[in-house]
Amino acid sequence: MDLATRVGAVRLANPVLAASGTFGFGPEYDGLVDVAQLGGVAVKGISPEPWRGNPPPRVWETPSGLLNSIGLQNPGVERFLSEDLPYLRDRGATVVVNIIGRTEDEYAAVARRLDGERGVQALELNISCPNIKQGGIQFGHDPAQASSVTRAVKAATALPVWVKLSPNTHNLAGMARAVAAAGADAISAINTLVGMAIDLEHRRPALGGVTGGLSGPAIRPIAVRAVWEVSQAVDIPVVGMGGIETATDVVEFLLAGASAVMVGTATFSRPNAMATIIRELPDVLARYGFDSVRAAIGAAHPGRWPA
Amino acid sequence: MPQCELRVVEHREPAPEHVELLLEAPRLAADLTPGQFAHVWTPGSLRRPISFSRATPDGRVGLLFRVVGAGTRWLAERRVGDRLDVLAPLGKGFPTPEAGPVLLVGGGVGIPPLFVAAQRWAATHPTDVVLGARTADALVMADDFRALGLDLSLTTDDGSLGERGRVTGPLARWLARTDGGQVWACGPTPMLAAVAQLVGEERPCWLAYEQRMGCGVGACLACVVPGVGGDGQPEWVRVCHDGPVFSSRRLWWAGAEGEA
Numbered sequence: 001m002d003l004a005t006r007v008g009a010v011r012l013a014n015p016v017l018a019a020s021g022t023f024g025f026g027p028e029y030d031g032l033v034d035v036a037q038l039g040g041v042a043v044k045g046i047s048p049e050p051w052r053g054n055p056p057p058r059v060w061e062t063p064s065g066l067l068n069s070i071g072l073q074n075p076g077v078e079r080f081l082s083e084d085l086p087y088l089r090d091r092g093a094t095v096v097v098n099i100i101g102r103t104e105d106e107y108a109a110v111a112r113r114l115d116g117e118r119g120v121q122a123l124e125l126n127i128s129c130p131n132i133k134q135g136g137i138q139f140g141h142d143p144a145q146a147s148s149v150t151r152a153v154k155a156a157t158a159l160p161v162w163v164k165l166s167p168n169t170h171n172l173a174g175m176a177r178a179v180a181a182a183g184a185d186a187i188s189a190i191n192t193l194v195g196m197a198i199d200l201e202h203r204r205p206a207l208g209g210v211t212g213g214l215s216g217p218a219i220r221p222i223a224v225r226a227v228w229e230v231s232q233a234v235d236i237p238v239v240g241m242g243g244i245e246t247a248t249d250v251v252e253f254l255l256a257g258a259s260a261v262m263v264g265t266a267t268f269s270r271p272n273a274m275a276t277i278i279r280e281l282p283d284v285l286a287r288y289g290f291d292s293v294r295a296a297i298g299a300a301h302p303g304r305w306p307a
Numbered sequence: 308m309p310q311c312e313l314r315v316v317e318h319r320e321p322a323p324e325h326v327e328l329l330l331e332a333p334r335l336a337a338d339l340t341p342g343q344f345a346h347v348w349t350p351g352s353l354r355r356p357i358s359f360s361r362a363t364p365d366g367r368v369g370l371l372f373r374v375v376g377a378g379t380r381w382l383a384e385r386r387v388g389d390r391l392d393v394l395a396p397l398g399k400g401f402p403t404p405e406a407g408p409v410l411l412v413g414g415g416v417g418i419p420p421l422f423v424a425a426q427r428w429a430a431t432h433p434t435d436v437v438l439g440a441r442t443a444d445a446l447v448m449a450d451d452f453r454a455l456g457l458d459l460s461l462t463t464d465d466g467s468l469g470e471r472g473r474v475t476g477p478l479a480r481w482l483a484r485t486d487g488g489q490v491w492a493c494g495p496t497p498m499l500a501a502v503a504q505l506v507g508e509e510r511p512c513w514l515a516y517e518q519r520m521g522c523g524v525g526a527c528l529a530c531v532v533p534g535v536g537g538d539g540q541p542e543w544v545r546v547c548h549d550g551p552v553f554s555s556r557r558l559w560w561a562g563a564e565g566e567a
Binding site: 021022023024028029031032044052053056057058059060061062064065066068070073216265267268269270271272 | 348520522529531
C-alpha cells in the first residue's frame with residue numbers, strides 16, 4: 001500500500017501529521033511517539049517574541065470534545081530555533097512551523113526568520129485561533145485581510161505556505177479562494193470552534209480565558225464539511241483536521257478532499273493514536289477499494305461516485 | 308516506555324466518594340518518586356492525573372482519588388482484574404530530603420502523595436505529619452501514617468476530627484519549636500500559598516500542585532501555574548512536566564491565593 005502523499009511541493013511519507021498546539025515541539029513525547037514515523041509535525045504556533053498565553057484553567061473536557069484556552073503561549077522564534085527545532089530536525093521529521101502574529105508585519109517577520117532554516121519544510125499560517133483577543137483571529141474572518149497577510153508572508157519566504165482557516169465564519173469558501181489567489185500553497189482546515197462551559201462548582205467560566213476552542217470528535221462532521229467545501233472551491237491541496245481518532249476517520253477526510261490530515265486532541269488521550277492510525281491505514285484503504293492514499297483523495301466528490 | 312497497562316489488584320473505598328485502586332506494578336513501585344503521578348486513561352477526551360498514594364514492597368502502587376466527575380466515576384467503577392492504561396511515572400516528585408527533620412503537610416486529596424514520601428523517608432528522617440480536610444469523612448490515610456509509627460496532627464474545618472481549623476495552626480507550632488528542617492506539602496492552592504508564606508525563605512519548602520491537565524507530558528501547556536522566571540519576572544511553569552512538585556522559591560505568589 002502506497003501511503004505517500006503530497007501537499008503541494010511538500011512530499012510526505014504518509015498523510016498523518018501532528019496538529020499544531022497538541023504536540024509541543026516533539027521532545028515532550030520522546031519515548032512515546034517516534035516523530036520520524038509521522039507524516040510530519042506541525043509545531044506550536046510561533047510569534048516573533050514570546051507570548052504569555054491565557055490564565056489557567058486552560059482545558060475543560062466536553063462531550064466528545066475538549067475546550068482549550070491556551071492563548072498561543074510560545075517561546076518566540078529565536079528560542080524556537082535555538083532550543084526547540086533541533087530535536088525534530090535531528091530526527092528527520094517533516095516540520096511544519098505554525099506561525100502567529102498580532103499584525104501582518106509580525107507574521108511576515110517570523111516567516112522571514114524561518115526562510116532558509118534547515119529542517120523546516122513548510123509554514124502554517126494561523127489566522128484562525130479563537131483564543132486571542134486581537135490579531136490572528138481578525139485575519140481569519142475577512143477575506144481581504146487574509147489575502148493581504150498571505151501575500152506578506154509569501155513575499156517574506158520561499159517556504160511553502162499553508163493557511164489555516166477558521167470554521168467560525170459564514171464564508172469559508174470565500175476565505176479559501178481569497179488566500180489561494182494570494183498565493184497560498186495549501187489550506188489547513190479546520191481550527192477549533194469557539195465554545196464555552198461553566199464550572200458549576202466554582203460558579204464561573206470553566207476556562208481562565210472564559211471562551212475557548214472546541215476540538216475533538218464533536219467537531220469532526222464540521223471539519224469534514226469544511227474540507228469538502230474548500231477542496232472543491234480551490235485548486236490547492238487541503239490538509240484536513242478536526243476530531244480524527246482512527247484510520248477510518250482519516251479515510252473519510254481523504255474522500256472529502258484532504259491530501260493529508262492532522263491529529264491533535266486524540267494524542268492527549270492516546271499518545272500512540274497517530275502510530276496506530278498509520279499502522280492500520282493500509283488495511284482500511286484496501287477495505288474501501290483503494291491501493292494508495294492518492295487514489296482516495298477527493299474520491300467522494302461529485303463526478304467520482306461509483307455507479 | 309512510560310505507557311503501560313496495569314492490572315487492578317485491589318479496590319478500596321477509604322472514605323465516602325474516595326476510591327483507592329491498587330495496581331500490580333513492581334517496577335513502578337520500586338522506581339517512583341513521591342509526588343509523581345499517573346495519567347490514567349478514561350473514556351473522555353482527557354486522561355486523569357492522579358498522584359501515587361503508596362508503593363508497597365510486594366510491587367503494588369496505589370492511586371487514591373475523589374470521585375468528582377464522569378472520569379473519576381468511571382475509574383471508581385473499575386474492579387479487581389480490570390486493566391488501566393496509564394502513563395507513569397510522570398512529573399518531578401519531591402527531592403531526597405536534606406538531613407534533619409521533615410514536616411509533611413497534606414490537605415484533602417493532597418494527602419496521598421505525602422504517604423509515599425513517608426514510606427520512603429520516615430525511617431531515615433525524623434518526620435512529623437499534619438493532615439487536614441474539610442470534614443472527618445474527607446481525611447484519608449491517617450491510619451496508614453500511624454502504621455508507620457508516625458505521630459499525626461489532624462485538623463478539620465468543622466472540628467469533626469482533630470483540631471478545628473486549618474493545617475496552618477499545627478504548621479506554625481512545628482516551625483516555632485523546630486530548628487531547621489524542611490516542609491513538604493500537597494493540597495489545594497490556597498493551602499499551599501499559606502504554607503509557603505508561613506515557612507518563608509529560611510527552610511526548604513516543596514509543594515505538590517494540582518491543576519487541570521491536558522497531555523501530561525509538557526506539550527500542550529494547559530496545566531500552567533505562575534512561577535518565577537530566570538529574570539525574576541513571572542512565567543508559567545507546567546505542573547505536569549516542571550512539577551507537580553516545586554520549590555516554593557520557584558513559584559510566584561502574588562495573587563496566587565485567588566487561583567483555583
